[in-house]
Amino acid sequence: MPNLKEHVQIRPLNDSALVIQVGEGINEAAHKRVKNILNLLENHPFSGFVEAVPAYNSVTVYYNPIDVYFSNLEKGVKTPYENAKAKILSLMNQSYITEVVNDRVVKIPVAYGGEMGPDLEFVASYNGLTPSEVIKIHSSAEYLVYMLGFAPGFPFMGGMDKQIATPRKETPRLAIAPGSVGIAGNQTGIYPLETPGGWQIIGRTPSRLFLPEQSPPTLLQPGDRIKFVPISLEEYTSDWEMKTWV
16 A cells, blocks of 8 residues: 655745645546545644645645744754644655545536526537537536635536537636536536636536535535536426435
């Protein structure tokens, strides 16, 4: 079983954060390392640890530089970054990569095309497909949530078929409706709030992704598996008891 410390690079980000790089690109091997490091830091936080934020192939660790500095005085004075790095490497040296269990599959209903997905026709034309083929391809895959970012609850996912990959819009929209499902390059995502954006919008979900009244305040979490379920416009506007299935 490989040691968690193997093939890891650590670099400073600023005076109160560092980045743990575990690989390159978007792939599940890097995701597994990211999840292991997150679990390690959250279960065994060092003195001064504030937060660990995952990305596709890295983890950013935020710390209190004063606490980190003074927590290591008896072992010799080092910079806060050097102390934080040493503590993280010490933890990793005793830990191993374990299987990441992604046991939660979330089904997201989506009304594709029309007013809900104004760019569906463009995505189809760009890829030499029909709108129905784009919908079938998009809703047939299972997507892995690698991280949340950009806006509260916005999932960055991997696993989209390259057959429907489409560049971002040259001129972003000033406002995209909450629940909009979009494509940008070889990624797909869901806008949790009304924000500007340049993704190609192919549909919209009635599911709420940002839930400030709950804890955690986001429907999705890194490691979740997502399945999109096509629904009609009538189903979208109906008052369902359940808008999402877990």
